[in-house]
Amino acid sequence: MRKSYLIPEFRVEIDHTRCRRCKRCIMNCSYEALSFSDRVVADHFKCVACHRCIVFCPENVITVRKNPVDFKESFNWTNRHRLDIWKQAETGGIPLTGMGNDLPYQIIWDHLVLDACQVTNPSIDPLREPMELRTYLGKKPDSLQFEETADGKIKLKEKPPKNIKLEMPVVFSPMSYGSISLNAHKAMAMTAKEMGIVMHTGEGGLHKDLYDYSDYMIVQCASGRFGVHAEYLKRGIAVDIKIGQGAKPGIGGHLPGEKVGLDISKTRMIPIGTDALSPAPHHDIYSIEDLRQLIYAIKEATNYKPVSVKIATVHNVAAIVSGIVRAGADIVYLDGFRGGTGASPKIVRDHVGIPLELALAAVDDRLREEGIRNQASIIAAGSIRSSADAIKAIALGADAVAIGTAALVAIGCRVCQTCHMGKCAWGIATQRPELARRLDPEIAAERLINMLKAWKFEIKEVLGSLGLNAIESLRGSRERLRGIGLDAQTLDILGVKPAGK
Amino acid sequence: MNHNYQKDISGCGLSGLISRSKKRIPGEVIIKSICPMKDRGNGLGAGFAAYGIYPDYSDYYAFHIMYDHGTAKDIAESFIEANYEIAKQERIPHKKTENIVYHPMLYRYFVKPKDKRPDSQFAELEGDDFVVRTVMNINSSIEGAYVFSSGKNMGAFKGVGFPSEIAEFYMLEDYAGYIWTAHNRFPTNTPGWWGGAHPFTLLDWSIVHNGEISSYGINKRYLEMFGYSCTLLTDTEVVAYLFDLMVRKHGISFNIACKALAAPFWKDIDALPEEEREAYTWLRMVYGSALLNGPFAILFGHSNGLIGLNDRIKLRPLVCAENGDMVYMASEESAIREICPKPERVWYPRAGEPVIVNLNSDEKN
Numbered sequence: 001m002r003k004s005y006l007i008p009e010f011r012v013e014i015d016h017t018r019c020r021r022c023k024r025c026i027m028n029c030s031y032e033a034l035s036f037s038d039r040v041v042a043d044h045f046k047c048v049a050c051h052r053c054i055v056f057c058p059e060n061v062i063t064v065r066k067n068p069v070d071f072k073e074s075f076n077w078t079n080r081h082r083l084d085i086w087k088q089a090e091t092g093g094i095p096l097t098g099m100g101n102d103l104p105y106q107i108i109w110d111h112l113v114l115d116a117c118q119v120t121n122p123s124i125d126p127l128r129e130p131m132e133l134r135t136y137l138g139k140k141p142d143s144l145q146f147e148e149t150a151d152g153k154i155k156l157k158e159k160p161p162k163n164i165k166l167e168m169p170v171v172f173s174p175m176s177y178g179s180i181s182l183n184a185h186k187a188m189a190m191t192a193k194e195m196g197i198v199m200h201t202g203e204g205g206l207h208k209d210l211y212d213y214s215d216y217m218i219v220q221c222a223s224g225r226f227g228v229h230a231e232y233l234k235r236g237i238a239v240d241i242k243i244g245q246g247a248k249p250g251i252g253g254h255l256p257g258e259k260v261g262l263d264i265s266k267t268r269m270i271p272i273g274t275d276a277l278s279p280a281p282h283h284d285i286y287s288i289e290d291l292r293q294l295i296y297a298i299k300e301a302t303n304y305k306p307v308s309v310k311i312a313t314v315h316n317v318a319a320i321v322s323g324i325v326r327a328g329a330d331i332v333y334l335d336g337f338r339g340g341t342g343a344s345p346k347i348v349r350d351h352v353g354i355p356l357e358l359a360l361a362a363v364d365d366r367l368r369e370e371g372i373r374n375q376a377s378i379i380a381a382g383s384i385r386s387s388a389d390a391i392k393a394i395a396l397g398a399d400a401v402a403i404g405t406a407a408l409v410a411i412g413c414r415v416c417q418t419c420h421m422g423k424c425a426w427g428i429a430t431q432r433p434e435l436a437r438r439l440d441p442e443i444a445a446e447r448l449i450n451m452l453k454a455w456k457f458e459i460k461e462v463l464g465s466l467g468l469n470a471i472e473s474l475r476g477s478r479e480r481l482r483g484i485g486l487d488a489q490t491l492d493i494l495g496v497k498p499a500g501k
Numbered sequence: 502m503n504h505n506y507q508k509d510i511s512g513c514g515l516s517g518l519i520s521r522s523k524k525r526i527p528g529e530v531i532i533k534s535i536c537p538m539k540d541r542g543n544g545l546g547a548g549f550a551a552y553g554i555y556p557d558y559s560d561y562y563a564f565h566i567m568y569d570h571g572t573a574k575d576i577a578e579s580f581i582e583a584n585y586e587i588a589k590q591e592r593i594p595h596k597k598t599e600n601i602v603y604h605p606m607l608y609r610y611f612v613k614p615k616d617k618r619p620d621s622q623f624a625e626l627e628g629d630d631f632v633v634r635t636v637m638n639i640n641s642s643i644e645g646a647y648v649f650s651s652g653k654n655m656g657a658f659k660g661v662g663f664p665s666e667i668a669e670f671y672m673l674e675d676y677a678g679y680i681w682t683a684h685n686r687f688p689t690n691t692p693g694w695w696g697g698a699h700p701f702t703l704l705d706w707s708i709v710h711n712g713e714i715s716s717y718g719i720n721k722r723y724l725e726m727f728g729y730s731c732t733l734l735t736d737t738e739v740v741a742y743l744f745d746l747m748v749r750k751h752g753i754s755f756n757i758a759c760k761a762l763a764a765p766f767w768k769d770i771d772a773l774p775e776e777e778r779e780a781y782t783w784l785r786m787v788y789g790s791a792l793l794n795g796p797f798a799i800l801f802g803h804s805n806g807l808i809g810l811n812d813r814i815k816l817r818p819l820v821c822a823e824n825g826d827m828v829y830m831a832s833e834e835s836a837i838r839e840i841c842p843k844p845e846r847v848w849y850p851r852a853g854e855p856v857i858v859n860l861n862s863d864e865k866n
Contacts, residue, residue: 121713121795122816129814130766136786143751144787146780154757155776160783368726374787467715467796469814470764472789479718 005086008044008067012053015061016040025053025062030425030435031418048416052425084346095346098419098429099405100247100338100383103350107338108357108486109389113499115480117467124469126460132470133459135400137377138163138238138306139330161330162305164218164238166400167196168456169471170390173335173381173404174220174240174310176202178255178264178276179342179419180408181436182209184428187411187444189213194445195452200240200402203253203278205267206232218308221298223252224278226268230301238305238331239298241291243282244312246339246382249353253278254343259422259431292327299328306330313337313359313382314352318366325367325376333402334359336382340405342429343420356382357396361494364397364476387455391462396494397476410451411444513699513711514541515819516831517682517800518840519807519858524826525553526681528673534840535664535683538833541711544600545693546686547667548659550650550700550707550802551678559654561588561611562632562704567695568606569645577639577646583619584635585612593658594672601662601670605647605695609656629704629749633729636703640732647696647733652705655804659684659698667698679860680807682800684709696733701741704749705804710737711832712817715795723790740799743791755808759855761788763813800830806859815852822847828858 014025016039026034033046034053047064054062071079087095117123124131138161145157172188179202186209188199193216200218201210205227210217219236221228233239244250255264255276265272285291295307308331309324311317321332336356341349360380367373380393381402390401409415412426419429427439459471468474482499483491491498516534520526531549555563564581568574581587593607614631623634636648650657655678658671664685668674684699700707714720714736721731721739727750729742740762747758761784770781785792796816801808809830811819822829822837822844829837834847850856 117715121715124814130768132767134767136782140787142787143747144753144783146753146757146784148754148756152756153777154760154780154784156780156783160787163786368722371726373726467713468794470789470792470794472785473716473719473792473794475719476722476790477716477718479721 002090004090006045006083006090007069008047010047010049011044011065011067012042012047013063013065014040014042015063018059018061020059022058024056024058028052028056028425030423030430030432031421048418049414050416050418050425051414096343096420097346097349097417098340098342098344098421099415099417100340101350102417105355108355108490108494109385109392111484111486112357112392112481112494112496113484114391114395114462114466115482116465121467123467124464126457126464129464130469131460131463133168133456135166135169135471136163137166137331137379137399139376140374142374164198164306164331165196166198168452168459169394169398169400170452170455171197171218171379171400171402172199172407173340173402174200174202174218174242175342175404175408176204176220176226176253176255177207177267178202178204178259178431180429181427181431181439182207182263183436183439183441183444184408184411185210186441187439187448188407189216190441190445191448191452192216194449197452198237201227201236203227203242204255204264205269206235207263207267211235221294222278223280223282224276226270226276226278229269233298233302236302236305238308239302240308240310240331240333241282241294241298242310243285243291244310244314244335245341246312246335246337246353246356247341248344248348249312249314249337250280251344251348252280256422261431264431288323288327291324295328308333308379310335312339313354313356315354317354317359318362321363322366322370322372325372329376331377331379332363333379333381334363336360336380338383339381340383340408341419356380356393358490358493360393360396360398361478365495387458387462390455391459391474392481394471394475395477395481397478399475406451407448410447411439513687514538514685514832514836515683515709515711515798515800516829516836517709517802517807517809518680518827518829519860520679520826521828521858521860522826523553523679523860525677525679528668528676528678528681530840531681531683532664532668532673534829534831534836535685537839538685538831538836539663541687541832542663542685543687544661544663544666545688546659546661546684546698547664548657548684548686548698548700548709549664549668549671549673550655550657550680550682550702550709551673551676552655552680552705552802552804553678554656554676555611555654558588558611561613562651562653563656564610564612564648565593565650565656565658566608566610566639567647567649568608571606573643573645574606574608576643580620580635580639580643581610581612584631585610585614587612594675595670596672598666598669600666601660604660604670609650632704633745637728637730637732641730649696650702650707652702652707653804655705655707655802657700657702657707659700660695661693661698680802682707682709682802682807697735699737700802701733701735701738703741703745706741706744707802708737708741708744708799710740710797710799712797712812713795714739714793714797716793719790720793740793740801743793744801744803747788747791755806755857756855757784759808759810759857760784760853761791762793763810763853763855764788764792765853766813798832806857808858809850809856811850811852811854813853820847820849821856828856830856
């Protein structure tokens with residue numbers, strides 16, 4: 001075998017003087033970086049810094065460090081470029097990766113700050129005063145007609161369209177059964193029910209074990225149509241048509257055959273062991289008219305439940321969304337270019353698409369200019385890392401945010417970016433039964449619920465500091481944001497004033 | 502002084518009164534009521550709105566316009582002359598007072614839109630809509646001109662000064678109306694300017710406000726979707742436009758409009774019977790961007806009545822009283838007792854519960 005020119009990215013260091021040789025680390029290392037030969041030894045090449053060994057070492061004797069090997073310095077020829085070239089020179093293939101874009105593009109969220117009350121508009125203490133985060137996703141009419149009785153009671157004259165009720169403006173991003181384990185799905189489903197929010201099934205269909213949670217599910221119709229049948233569509237409270245994904249705009253999906261076991265085969269309705277390829281285009285959608293037909297076909301099939309359309313954020317996103325809304329979508333799901341993924345060509349993940357912040361601002365502006373903002377809700381997604389990102393997204397114009405990676409991090413993910421290998425040591429991005437069972441859905445749900453409760457408290461605190469007691473007063477209220485270190489054109493697109501003004 | 506300031510944030514005192522039988526009350530009554538609340542202002546703004554003051558021109562829109570300079574006046578007048586029949590135009594009567602030395606040029610015009618109008622953009626609009634567009638157009642495009650009143654048989658009078666000074670300046674004791682509102686302003690972060698004083702008006706709607714609309718940003722963006730331009734950059738402006746949108750354009754009642762502006766909490770909505778729950782849920786869903794968040798007490802005058810409304814956690818004071826035909830609303834009870842020492846009933850409206858008083862009717866909450 002030819003010698004690889006690559007060098008290990010990490011070094012696993014074990015304090016053998018304190019190691020009791022219990023081999024728990026070896027059992028936990030799904031990447032087979034650790035083995036035993038008189039003592040625990042590491043194959044540094046295989047370590048992905050998933051930290052599983054560190055967390056489960058009873059003696060705390062394991063350290064994983066970035067390999068401190070120096071390269072000849074170059075601002076232009078970064079280590080990243082050199083390593084990628086060596087990989088390509090050795091394989092002739094496209095380097096794949098998991099999770100989101102990690103290049104140092106400016107993260108606009110981190111250059112936005114929020115307002116706060118001082119004297120004239122008192123801040124509100126959310127521990128003592130009501131603080132409302134309830135949000136409804138879906139089409140709203142521009143106005144309403146009421147009937148009023150003599151004793152002051154009111155009722156609607158017409159039945160409005162169906163909407164999705166959320167007790168906080170957060171949903172789980174579409175992550176398919178296949179890309180992540182059933183236990184991860186179960187944890188999200190339990191959390192969604194407990195927190196009064198919803199999860200997306202992603203394109204992998206809905207496992208029968210989760211049918212009890214279908215009131216909290218948005219089901220997805222992606223190009224591969226995996227698991228899409230009448231029962232599935234009817235079970236969801238809404239249907240999402242996936243056009244694009246932030247991590248890989250214009251790229252389809254691929255679940256390797258080795259991940260397609262019996263359960264996934266049944267759920268996706270494909271033979272065991274076959275590759276599940278979902279192409280970039282839907283082969284019945286080549287125009288906005290085609291999309292409109294599919295939207296209305298799904299509405300007919302589901303008794304007019306809300307239909308969402310998910311797209312990746314790209315340069316012309318505002319015009320595209322205008323078309324999508326006019327085609328009848330009730331929800332538009334914007335997935336920014338930092339969004340996560342199970343597997344993506346690195347070149348696409350890192351260089352295609354635009355930041356969510358700019359896309360969101362442009363879309364909200366465009367829909368308002370056209371007077372159709374009420375006709376669809378906007379879900380902002382693509383690396384919402386904290387409640388602060390969520391709050392800023394809502395102030396820019398989102399109705400709600402979707403979280404994928406953040407949810408996975410809550411249940412153990414270390415963002416090691418190797419989801420595509422299917423060896424996730426935490427039992428999240430894997431279908432290997434011995435790994436998937438590491439994730440206890442109830443414990444994972446508890447962690448997710450805790451994280452969302454914490455976000456809920458944080459959002460309420462910030463709303464209170466802004467003197468607001470309802471989330472709808474922040475939605476699109478860019479007046480409450482200021483930019484720091486953003487250029488004038490970026491500020492202009494965001495519709496945000498610079499700090500100090 | 503122009504409108505290119507940041508929005509202002511106000512403290513403020515309010516007073517309002519209405520004679521349900523349309524008995525015309527002299528201006529000195531409202532002046533007597535608002536002046537004792539001097540500490541609620543700082544001399545940087547005061548104003549009055551009065552209904553029933555132009556009975557001879559009750560079919561005409563009464564435009565009150567401030568001009569910073571003659572050029573603005575020329576441009577605005579040429580637009581008005583081209584698009585409106587003018588029954589009368591004159592300087593708004595006023596006099597020099599000790600403290601009000603500098604002020605804009607103040608004119609009023611009693612007008613009706615012409616049947617055939619050259620305004621190419623909005624020529625097809627009906628009367629009220631055309632007037633709204635005229636107000637937006639003058640306020641946003643003619644530098645140095647501000648329409649500060651545009652209703653029928655009503656008018657706003659406002660400026661920089663304490664209420665007593667503004668009343669003296671406009672000689673309000675010479676007017677009589679069946680609804681009056683008054684405002685004493687305490688701006689804290691911008692200089693007071695004539696256009697920024699209350700009331701804010703559009704058509705017959707007039708608003709005086711104590712507080713700050715913390716949701717101003719989204720209220721403004723919401724209104725812009727329906728063609729309203731918030732040119733005065735003062736948070737109160739949005740309240741007048743929101744009423745115009747909901748009541749005049751969308752045809753919902755004052756009561757329901759108030760329930761959108763100061764919406765009931767979800768926990769209270771959830772406890773309602775199904776039909777009502779659905780109605781209030783949708784009211785919040787559709788008009789969420791119109792919700793007025795932050796502290797406020799407002800008096801909302803219109804050609805058929807007067808409405809008092811507090812924010813939904815009552816962060817600003819509002820007291821009401823009733824005596825026979827008259828209903829009074831003010832920031833402080835003393836302001837009412839000054840002009841009605843022994844009212845039959847005094848009450849403090851609950852948070853978010855509108856007090857709606859209509860002319861020629863006993864209907865009220």
